[in-house]
Amino acid sequence: MQVKKIAIVSLSSGILGEDFIQHEFKLGLERLRNYNIDVKFMDNSLKGIDFLKKHPEARADDLIDAFSDDTVDMILCAIGGDDTYRLLPYLFENDRLRKAAKQKVFLGFSDTTMNHFMLNKIGIPSYYGQAFIPDVCELSKEMLPYTKLYFEELLDKQSIQNVQPSSEWYEERLDYSKEAIGTPLKKHINNGFELIRGVSEFEGKILGGCLESIFDIFDNSRYEDTISLCDKYELFPSLEEWKGKILLLETSEEKPKPNYFREMIIKLENYGLFDVISGMLIGKPQDELYYEEYKEILLEEITNNNLPIVYNVNVGHSTPRCIIPFGINAHVNSREQKIDFDYNSI
Missing domain, CATH: 3.50.30.60 (LD-carboxypeptidase A C-terminal domain-like)
Known part of the structure; x- marks a missing residue:
């Protein structure tokens, strides 16, 4: 089943909201829209580095809201960072993440590793290896072909059937x-x-x-x-x-x-x-x-x-x-x- 709507979350670094990256942002957004995908930037995802560094609870809110939105097929992380562990209390107190999470595609890498372990803890499979800024927003004329191959497979099937090495x-x-x-x-x-x-x-x-x-x-x-x-x-x-x-x-x-x-x-x-x-x-x-x-x-x-x-x-x-x-x-x-x-x- 093809992905129709993607929610983009900034669960670690808030770089996606900074002015100096807007040329990459626009490039990536255009590429996603060319797949006829509806793109939703979660409420706190564009609030910048300083705000999100100070407010891990806002990052956690975005993940909960993305899982709770039944129109969202895929949650795509903006980028990694270095303090994603700080979301733990805001996701696990009162079993908050477990109550909200349902099976949908979750894709990210780097310090998003922490989020993958969080989802593993509640039994939700996830996908590791790409993110919005480093991959969809790649500054080459198009996404790197090998990267694009797997990204498109995930969009088309909401699954990955096999992985082989890049040439x-x-x-x-x-x-x-x-x-x-x-x-x-x-x-x-x-x-x-x-x-x-x-x-x-x-x-x-x-x-x-x-x-x-x-x-x-x-x-x-x-x-x-x-x-x-x-x-x-x-x-x-x-x-x-x-x-x-x-x-x-x-x-x-x-x-x-x-x-x-x-x-x-x-x-x-x-x-x-x-x-x-x-x-x-x-x-x-x-x-x-x-x-x-x-x-x-x-x-x-x-x-x-x-x-x-x-x-x-x-x-x-x-x-x-x-x-x-x-x-x-x-x-x-x-x-x-x-x-x-x-x-x-x-």
Whole structure:
């Protein structure tokens, strides 16, 4: 069933409401309308960086309202950020999110990882890998072809049937000014999924996202209350809940240095995560920076030598981006370079 109406939410950064991004905003809005889609910007989504930084409750209100609006088929995040965890009290007190949420497409990535974990907690499948500003508003003459392929599939079917690697990857854009409209990104050949450990086929429901956002659940370096809030609302699944799942990890545009990447992987190792999951999918690092170093760290620090690890998936912060369903049974076949999804598993 085709998506007819999209609600756009700013659940973290309020950048969508700033004047300096209006040329991107207009470009993306025109592209959505060319699909004959009705676009609804939620009440607080355009109020800017300062307002939304100070008012996590307003961001939470927009998500509740988007789920509550029966005319909305798809909720599209504007962009990520770094403090989405602050929505927890406003979504989970009085079971507010559970009461409002119903099955509809929810798409976002980066720090939206936190929202995906929130939806997972109440049993709502969601979609990881793209967002409005970085993808629909891409300054090239059109959306990047591989990105566009998956976005259009989600619009047309409200599902993703399978994911395969992109034949190319792009260097990240440095100039986002109005003058950059229509300028192409520099392309490189992409080498596809790389099996770095374990068997070539495995399955399970996928969950995960941006590694730095996940690390914040266990670490107070960025904000002093991340651990206490995430613990209070039991955001991160227990080891029992992780059993048989596939963990997706990808790194942000901050391009964490290898020592920091190692620290984050060790934290998950110590939690016991790698002993209970059925496999891992690792996103391509942005600009392929630390590509080999990250790979070596995964093999050094994950002590479960039988855990399948598929590297170089086109998801998350490196362009182009596919879309990966969370909460849907997935069958990974790295030999055939394909991930299939079974919607009978919902």
